[in-house]
Amino acid sequence: xxxxxxxxxxxxxxxxxxxxxxxxxxxxxxxxxxxxxxxxxxxxxxxxxxxxxxxxxxxxxxxxxxxxxxxxxxxxxxxxxxxxxxxxxxxxxxxxxxxxxxxxxxxxxxxxxxxxxxxxxxxxxxxxxxxxxxxxxxxxxx
Amino acid sequence: xxxxxxxxxxxxxxxxxxxxxxxxxxxxxxxxxxxxxxxxxxxxxxxxxxxxxxxxxxxxxxxxxxxxxxxxxxxxxxxxxxxxxxxxxxxxxxxxxxxxxxxxxxxxxxxxxxxxxxxxxxxxxxxxxxxxxxxxxxxxxx
Numbered sequence: 092x093x094x095x096x097x098x099x100x101x102x103x104x105x106x107x108x109x110x111x112x113x114x115x116x117x118x119x120x121x122x123x124x125x126x127x128x129x130x131x132x133x134x135x136x137x138x139x140x141x142x143x144x145x146x147x148x149x150x151x152x153x154x155x156x157x158x159x160x161x162x163x164x165x166x167x168x169x170x171x172x173x174x175x176x177x178x179x180x181x182x183x184x185x186x187x188x189x190x191x192x193x194x195x196x197x198x199x200x201x202x203x204x205x206x207x208x209x210x211x212x213x214x215x216x217x218x219x220x221x222x223x224x225x226x227x228x229x230x231x232x233x
Numbered sequence: 234x235x236x237x238x239x240x241x242x243x244x245x246x247x248x249x250x251x252x253x254x255x256x257x258x259x260x261x262x263x264x265x266x267x268x269x270x271x272x273x274x275x276x277x278x279x280x281x282x283x284x285x286x287x288x289x290x291x292x293x294x295x296x297x298x299x300x301x302x303x304x305x306x307x308x309x310x311x312x313x314x315x316x317x318x319x320x321x322x323x324x325x326x327x328x329x330x331x332x333x334x335x336x337x338x339x340x341x342x343x344x345x346x347x348x349x350x351x352x353x354x355x356x357x358x359x360x361x362x363x364x365x366x367x368x369x370x371x372x373x374x375x
Contacts, residue, residue: 092259092260092261092308092319092322092323093368094261094262094273094274094275094276094280095275095276095368096275096276096278096280096307096308097308097309097357097370098306098307098309098355098357098370099241099304099305099306099307100304100305100307101303101304102303102304102305118234119234119236120236122372122373122374123372123373130372131236132236132371132372133236133237133238134236134237134238134277134278134369135276135277135278135365135367135368135369135370135371136238136276136278136369136370137307137370137372138236143303146303146304146305147303149305149332149345149355150305150332150345150355151331151332151345152301152353154303156300156301157300157301157302157303158298158299158300158301159294159298159300160300160302160303160304161243161244161285161288161289161296161299161350162241162242162243162244162288162302162352163240163242163244163288163291163292164238164240164242165238165240165241165242165279166238166239167240177234181234189292189294190291190292203291203292203293210304211294213240213291213292215240220279223277225277226235226239227276227278228239228279229274230264230265230272230274230279231265232264
C-alpha cells in the first residue's frame with residue numbers, strides 16, 4: 092500500500108454554513124458541489140465537506156456516536172508573518188480561535204482555530220519544513 | 234488563503250499500536266518518529282500520528298470530550314481490482330471492516346475500514362477521477 096491520502100472528508104451539520112466559511116470566508120473555490128457534498132482540489136488531493144448523516148451512512152456509523160474529533164488539519168505557511176493575518180481571516184469568516192498564535196516549543200509559530208463544526212485547524216510556520224511553489228510541503232529527509 | 238492541507242494529524246491512544254498498524258501492517262515508512270509523534274511524507278503533504286493527549290493539549294481541548302470523528306480519509310486506487318486486496322491487507326493488519334467493498338451509488342467500488350483508534354478509511358476506485366503516476370488525485374474540471 093503506497094503512502095498517500097486521496098481525500099479528507101469532514102462530516103458537517105450544515106453544508107450552507109460550511110460553504111459560507113470555506114468558500115466565502117476563506118476563499119476556497121469548489122471543484123464540484125451539490126446539496127450533500129462540496130469537493131475542493133487541494134494540491135494533489137481532495138478535500139470534501141459532506142453532510143455528516145450521509146457520511147455516517149456511508150461508513151455505517153450511527154451519527155449519534157460522533158463527538159469532537161481527535162484530529163487536526165494544518166495549513167503551513169512560508170513565513171512567520173503570514174500566521175496572524177490568516178488567524179484573523181479565519182476568525183472574520185466565523186472560526187472560533189482555539190489557541191491564539193504563539194511561539195511553539197518546536198521552534199515555529201502557530202495558532203489553532205475551529206471551523207463551524209469544531210474541526211481544529213492549525214495555521215503554522217515551521218522553519219525546518221519547506222514549502223514548494225505549488226504549496227506542497229516536504230519533511231526534512233534523514 | 235490558498236486551498237491546501239499541509240498536515241493531517243490523527244490523535245491516537247497508543248502510538249505503538251498505531252505504529253504496528255501503519256508501519257508494520259500497511260508498510261508506510263516514517264520520515265520521523267519519537268515517543269509522541271510519527272510523521273509520514275504522503276505526496277505533497279504530511280500525515281501524522283500524535284498521542285491524543287498531546288494533540289488535545291496542543292489545541293487546548295479536553296481529551297475527555299473526544300468522540301468518534303465525523304471524518305473519513307480515503308485511499309483511491311487506479312483499478313477496481315485493487316480494492317479487495319487492500320481491504321484484506323488492512324484487516325490482516327488489525328483494522329475493523331466498517332463496510333465491505335461493494336459497488337457504490339456514484340459508479341465506483343469502495344469499502345471502509347477503521348484504524349486502531351476508529352478513524353474511518355475508505356478504499357475507493359472512482360472511474361471518473363484520475364490518479365497521476367505519483368499517486369496524486371485530480372477531480373474532473375468543469
